[in-house]
Amino acid sequence: xxxxxxxxxxxxxxxxxxxxxxxxxxxxxxxxxxxxxxxxxxxxxxxxxxxxxxxxxxxxxxxxxxxxxxxxxxxxxxxxxxxxxxxxxxxxxxxxxxxxxxxxxxxxxxxxxxxxxxxxxxxxxxxxxxxxxxxxxxxxxxxxxxxxxxxxxxxxxxxxxxxxxxxxxxxxxxxxxxxxxxxxxxxxxxxxxxxxxxxxxxxxxxxxxxxxxxxxxxxxxxxxxxxxxxxxxxxxx
Amino acid sequence: xxxxxxxxxxxxxxxxxxxxxxxxxxxxxxxxxxxxxxxxxxxxxxxxxxxxxxxxxxxxxxxxxxxxxxxxxxxxxxxxxxxxxxxxxxxxxxxxxxxxxxxxxxxxxxxxxxxxxxxxxxxxxxxxxxxxxxxxxxxxxxxxxxxxxxxxxxxxxxxxxxxxxxxxxxxxxxxxxxxxxxxxxxxxxxxxxxxxxxxxxxxxxxxxxxxxxxxxxxxxxxxxxxxxxxxxxxxxx
Amino acid sequence: xxxxxxxxxxxxxxxxxxxxxxxxxxxxxxxxxxxxxxxxxxxxxxxxxxxxxxxxxxxxxxxxxxxxxxxxxxxxxxxxxxxxxxxxxxxxxxxxxxxxxxxxxxxxxxxxxxxxxxxxxxxxxxxxxxxxxxxxxxxxxxxxxxxxxxxxxxxxxxxxxxxxxxxxxxxxxxxxxxxxxxxxxxxxxxxxxxxxxxxxxxxxxxxxxxxxxxxxxx
Amino acid sequence: xxxxxxxxxxxxxxxxxxxxxxxxxxxxxxxxxxxxxxxxxxxxxxxxxxxxxxxxxxxxxxxxxxxxxxxxxxxxxxxxxxxxxxxxxxxxxxxxxxxxxxxxxxxxxxxxxxxxxxxxxxxxxxxxxxxxxxxxxxxxxxxxxxxxxxxxxxxxxxxxxxxxxxxxxxxxxxxxxxxxxxxxxxxxxxxxxxxxxxxxxxxxxxxxxxxxxxxxxx
Numbered sequence: 001x002x003x004x005x006x007x008x009x010x011x012x013x014x015x016x017x018x019x020x021x022x023x024x025x026x027x028x029x030x031x032x033x034x035x036x037x038x039x040x041x042x043x044x045x046x047x048x049x050x051x052x053x054x055x056x057x058x059x060x061x062x063x064x065x066x067x068x069x070x071x072x073x074x075x076x077x078x079x080x081x082x083x084x085x086x087x088x089x090x091x092x093x094x095x096x097x098x099x100x101x102x103x104x105x106x107x108x109x110x111x112x113x114x115x116x117x118x119x120x121x122x123x124x125x126x127x128x129x130x131x132x133x134x135x136x137x138x139x140x141x142x143x144x145x146x147x148x149x150x151x152x153x154x155x156x157x158x159x160x161x162x163x164x165x166x167x168x169x170x171x172x173x174x175x176x177x178x179x180x181x182x183x184x185x186x187x188x189x190x191x192x193x194x195x196x197x198x199x200x201x202x203x204x205x206x207x208x209x210x211x212x213x214x215x216x217x218x219x220x221x222x223x224x225x226x227x228x229x230x231x232x233x234x235x236x237x
Numbered sequence: 238x239x240x241x242x243x244x245x246x247x248x249x250x251x252x253x254x255x256x257x258x259x260x261x262x263x264x265x266x267x268x269x270x271x272x273x274x275x276x277x278x279x280x281x282x283x284x285x286x287x288x289x290x291x292x293x294x295x296x297x298x299x300x301x302x303x304x305x306x307x308x309x310x311x312x313x314x315x316x317x318x319x320x321x322x323x324x325x326x327x328x329x330x331x332x333x334x335x336x337x338x339x340x341x342x343x344x345x346x347x348x349x350x351x352x353x354x355x356x357x358x359x360x361x362x363x364x365x366x367x368x369x370x371x372x373x374x375x376x377x378x379x380x381x382x383x384x385x386x387x388x389x390x391x392x393x394x395x396x397x398x399x400x401x402x403x404x405x406x407x408x409x410x411x412x413x414x415x416x417x418x419x420x421x422x423x424x425x426x427x428x429x430x431x432x433x434x435x436x437x438x439x440x441x442x443x444x445x446x447x448x449x450x451x452x453x454x455x456x457x458x459x460x461x462x463x464x465x466x467x468x469x470x471x472x473x474x
Numbered sequence: 475x476x477x478x479x480x481x482x483x484x485x486x487x488x489x490x491x492x493x494x495x496x497x498x499x500x501x502x503x504x505x506x507x508x509x510x511x512x513x514x515x516x517x518x519x520x521x522x523x524x525x526x527x528x529x530x531x532x533x534x535x536x537x538x539x540x541x542x543x544x545x546x547x548x549x550x551x552x553x554x555x556x557x558x559x560x561x562x563x564x565x566x567x568x569x570x571x572x573x574x575x576x577x578x579x580x581x582x583x584x585x586x587x588x589x590x591x592x593x594x595x596x597x598x599x600x601x602x603x604x605x606x607x608x609x610x611x612x613x614x615x616x617x618x619x620x621x622x623x624x625x626x627x628x629x630x631x632x633x634x635x636x637x638x639x640x641x642x643x644x645x646x647x648x649x650x651x652x653x654x655x656x657x658x659x660x661x662x663x664x665x666x667x668x669x670x671x672x673x674x675x676x677x678x679x680x681x682x683x684x685x686x687x688x689x690x691x692x
Numbered sequence: 693x694x695x696x697x698x699x700x701x702x703x704x705x706x707x708x709x710x711x712x713x714x715x716x717x718x719x720x721x722x723x724x725x726x727x728x729x730x731x732x733x734x735x736x737x738x739x740x741x742x743x744x745x746x747x748x749x750x751x752x753x754x755x756x757x758x759x760x761x762x763x764x765x766x767x768x769x770x771x772x773x774x775x776x777x778x779x780x781x782x783x784x785x786x787x788x789x790x791x792x793x794x795x796x797x798x799x800x801x802x803x804x805x806x807x808x809x810x811x812x813x814x815x816x817x818x819x820x821x822x823x824x825x826x827x828x829x830x831x832x833x834x835x836x837x838x839x840x841x842x843x844x845x846x847x848x849x850x851x852x853x854x855x856x857x858x859x860x861x862x863x864x865x866x867x868x869x870x871x872x873x874x875x876x877x878x879x880x881x882x883x884x885x886x887x888x889x890x891x892x893x894x895x896x897x898x899x900x901x902x903x904x905x906x907x908x909x910x
Contacts, residue, residue, distance in 0.1 A: 001732065001734060001743065001768065001769065001770035002710050002712075002732050002733075002734055003732070027521045027522075027540070027542075027544075027558070028540065028544040029537075029544075030521075030537060030538060030540050030544070031538065053558075076598060077598050077599060077600050077601065078597055078598035078599070078600040079597055079598050080597035080598065086595050089595075090595070098596065098598045098599060100599050100600075100601070100602075100603035100604050101520065101558070101562065101599075101600050101601035101603075101604060102520075102558075102561075102562030102565060102566065102601060102603075102604030103603075103604065105557075105558040105559045105561075105562060106350075106559055106562060106563075108559070109559040111376075111785065112781060112782075112785055113343075113777075113778075113780075113781035113784060113785060114357075114358075114781060114782075114783070114784025114785035114786065114826060115355055115356055115357070115781075115784065116356060116374035116375075116376040116381075116383060117356060117374060118352055118355070119352055119353060119354060120351075120352070120566065120604070120607070121351075121566065121607035121608055122566075122603045122604040122607045122608070123603050123607065124607060124637070124638065125585070125635055125637065125638030125639075126603065126634065126635045126636060126637065126638070127634055127635075128599075128603060137353035137354060137387075138353075139348075139351075139353040139388060139390065140390055140425065144353075146353060150374075151376060153376065153377055162538075165770055166770075167734075167743075167770035167772075169770065169772050171443070171444075172443070172555075172557075173443060173538045174442075174443065174523075174536070174538040174539045174549075174555050175519070175521050175522050175523055175538060175539055175540055175541075175555060176537075176538040177443075177522050177555055177556070177557050177558075178521050178522050178557065178558050179557075179558050180557070181557040181558075181559070182557055182558060182559040185778075185781070185782075185785070188377065199769070200768075200769040200770025201768075201769025201770060204444075205411075205743075205767055205771045205772050205773050206408070206409070206410060206411065206414075206444075206773055207408075207441075207443075207444035208772045208773075208774075209557070211742050211772045211774055211778070211782070212734075212742065212770070212772065213712050213734070213736070213742055213782055213787045213788070214782065214787060226537035226538070227537065228535055228537050228540075228546060229540070229544040230540070230543065230544045230545040230546065231535055231546055232529045232535075232545040232546050232547070233529050233530055233531060233532040233533075233534075233535060233546065234528055234529045234530070234531060234532075235531075235532065236531050236532070238514065238516060238525065238550065238551065238552035239492050239494075239514050239515075239516055240514070264739045264740075264758070264760075264762075264776070265758065265762040266755075266762075267739075267755060267756060267758050267762070268756065290776075313816060314816050314817060314818050314819065315815055315816035315817070315818040316815055316816050317815035317816065323813050326813075327813070335814065335816045335817060337817050337818075337819070337820075337821035337822050337825075338738065338776070338780065338817070338818050338819035338821075338822055339738075339776075339779075339780030339783060339784065339819060339821075339822030340821075340822065342775075342776040342777045342779075342780060343777055343780060343781075345777070346777040348567065349563060349564075349567055350559075350560075350562075350563035350566060350567060351563060351564075351565070351566025351567035351568065351608060352563075352566065357784065357822070357825070358784065358825035358826055359784075359821045359822040359825045359826070360821050360825065361825060361855075361856065362803070362853055362855065362856030362857075363821065363852065363853045363854060363855065363856070364852055364853075365817075365821060399756075402552055403552075404516075404525075404552035404554075406552065406554050409773075409775075410756045411741075411754070411756040411757045411767075411773050412737070412739050412740050412741055412756060412757055412758055412759075412773060413755075413756040414740050414773055414774070414775050414776075415739050415740050415775065415776050416775075416776050417775070418775040418776075418777070419775055419776060419777040422560075422563070422564075422567070436551070437550075437551040437552025438550075438551025438552060442525075442549055442553045442554050442555050443555055445554045445555075445556075446775070448524050448554045448556055448560070448564070449516075449524065449552070449554065450494050450516070450518070450524055450564055450569045450570070451564065451569060463755035463756070464755065465753055465755050465758075465764060466758070466762040467758070467761065467762045467763040467764065468753055468764055469747045469753075469763040469764050469765070470747050470748055470749060470750040470751075470752075470753060470764065471746055471747045471748070471749060471750075472749075472750065473749050473750070
């Protein structure tokens with residue numbers, strides 16, 4: 001096997017520079033690459049274009065990068081929970097491209113499947129369709145209009161997995177899977193942080209979500225906070 | 238959960254009629270739905286259009302349907318191992334549409350992802366491209382030509398899994414996964430035979446290949462022969 | 475006049491045995507509470523789960539297990555996790571039988587607006603545009619009129635659209651209405667105590683009333 | 693003059709540490725036997741496996757574990773199975789670093805023909821068209837001339853094409869040749885005992901010879 005291990009997050013991010021485009025896994029605060037985000041803040045890289053479903057909250061997730069004004073442009077489907085985001089967007093400091101969630105993830109996946117573009121009906125007839133090529137297809141007897149949407153070109157994908165092996169194979173836990181797999185396959189260089197890094201052969205080869213061929217660097221993260229955004233419960237009894 | 242169990246293969250195939258289009262999982266003889274194929278032979282349905290990577294061998298797999306002349310048209314990527322196939326093709330009894338393997342599986346997958354068409358570079362500049370729409374895209378700085386290929390419309394998908402639960406969730410074993418997942422998601426009605434049928438909750442929800450929403454009927458197969466096509470070994474020593 | 479739970483309860487009657495259902499945030503989420511026993515339904519959460527269970531007991535919240543509203547949830551026996559691309563794949567492929575969501579406006583031809591108000595902070599469409607563009611059967615849970623008393627069931631939406639010609643049915647505090655393929659809100663049921671006349675006054679879009687309109691039974 | 697193993701051995705020198713490699717049927721399969729220890733390479737089998745191991749010991753064959761040539765194989769620690777759509781996804785996305793396959797004809801601009809002979813039973817292209825259309829680096833293992841002594845390294849292929857402008861390097865029983873981006877077979881090495889003149893006579897396509905051409909060291 002090919003060993004994808006790097007010593008730590010700093011070695012993983014060694015060639016991350018100002019002005020690049022990055023995919024960042026997670027849905028809300030669930031399954032985000034906490035160690036990588038913290039290291040990006042520390043490193044101080046600027047003018048990032050971030051492709052991520054959400055933009056974190058004020059003091060966690062991508063919100064940490066927003067606080068330091070490291071993000072130039074945000075490509076996301078929903079950005080509701082972040083006052084600093086709102087301030088920067090309204091002041092024009094931050095460019096925002098809102099993309100339907102399914103389009104967003106499929107444009108990541110398309111990159112990983114070597115598809116330069118895909119067709120989706122999402123956004124037809126809305127402002128999302130403005131300036132976009134569209135076309136009708138009939139499938140299973142239903143004629144519909146579809147938009148042509150392009151695969152994302154991202155210099156790096158930053159993802160978080162539950163377990164990984166040194167060959168780069170990744171498995172995710174529950175809904176922390178979310179965007180992480182599509183981004184892991186979609187990045188030009190994919191960096192994975194995992195809660196547990198194991199030797200090749202320890203993961204069942206039948207049940208790996210992201211094959212190691214897509215992963216360029218892997219390291220075991222530390223101090224996972226795994227913050228819960230909406231703590232909803234029911235009472236016992 | 239929604240119970241997708243049917244009593245047996247005959248109940249599963251109750252509405253399978255002459256002239257329909259079916260996807261049949263497997264690669265060579267690996268991971269083919271043995272029970273369903275046997276039941277189709279018994280049932281005697283005719284004029285089938287079969288989408289399957291291969292056409293079996295003379296006395297096993299889809300070869301059994303060919304022997305009984307139940308297949309009108311074969312859509313496959315490689316059909317090398319079958320004398321009866323060759324005879325029917327050369328005599329014009331059997332229509333054959335040869336499709337590059339990646340295109341074949343992606344057209345199955347596209348149906349399951351609600352994509353009416355996809356772009357692939359496979360076949361550009363060859364006879365496969367004749368009469369097809371093509372177009373150039375630039376991705377990651379590389380300009381290339383791609384063919385537009387349409388999602389398959391299949392009335393049924395017949396797949397074989399290792400284990401399944403009554404909710405229709407499927408897991409496959411090793412390379413018997415092959416085309417089965419893409420076809421399971423791609424069929425209008427998907428019928429799965431499994432080596433072992435278990436209750437909901439017995440499969441780890443993190444590691445299911447095909448979610449039950451794609452599976453309409455499931456049953457536990459019997460008498461798996463699992464024939465090996467090319468028995469290659471090395472000597473101990 | 476129905477309250478939120480009443481709307482949810484009425485919509486729950488549209489949920490059939492064997493359905494896979496996607497519930498939006500707000501009133502649609504309440505629908506889950508009113509699905510009768512014996513009706514087997516699987517809830518899809520578009521962040522990657524089929525078989526969403528109830529909220530966890532206090533102390534059992536799991537950061538890795540949330541729904542599309544980012545709430546902590548649980549699973550059920552037979553649940554399955556998958557990645558977001560397959561999640562929207564099954565949505566586009568129309569494997570989800572019913573989508574229930576809220577709206578700010580609906581037009582008589584089935585257009586829906588529910589993601590953006592000009593001049594206000596835009597949070598994004600999330601998965602709503604994908605859902606409405608693909609779903610075979612969309613029921614909207616909404617208020618019939620806004621705070622100023624103006625109809626939200628319109629000839630034409632005034633707000634930026636989420637999707638076009640997609641809504642099949644609308645359930646409001648006043649009525650159940652089908653949107654006909656050729657356009658128009660066809661009145662199906664009145665809420666308890668609401669008259670046809672009140673519904674007519676609250677509906678700007680074309681209202682189609684044929685025969686006697688029953689009061690709904692909840 | 694190289695035999696099949698010689699061709700495979702020479703190609704093995706092109707395999708670099710850290711490569712993911714897809715090997716076609718025939719001579720390319722033999723390449724695996726000559727990859728030096730210390731070079732970490734992962735073999736991809738397009739039916740859904742990364743990390744293909746050797747054939748199983750007798751009695752340990754497993755019907756569920758085969759390669760793209762339908763041969764029984766084994767896995768290695770770190771192997772991973774995946775479905776065919778992801779398999780061709782990674783091929784199209786150029787994650788496989790090197791593809792080695794056989795050919796009936798190759799043209800001086802890098803076209804390849806290896807799937808169909810008019811008048812003969814056509815078995816199909818399998819995954820070859822996908823591989824050649826997508827791979828970043830394609831090495832062809834082939835015979836320089838056919839049984840009639842005619843060149844198979846041509847100006848233009850005569851057989852139906854598998855892919856165009858894709859082959860980067862050709863290794864035959866006589867020579868190693870690079871196909872230049874602007875076209876032409878550039879002679880890199882001669883097989884032991886083969887002269888430049890012999891190669892010239894066996895090559896119909898444009899042959900580019902610059903300076904002294906070394907004999908290959910195996």
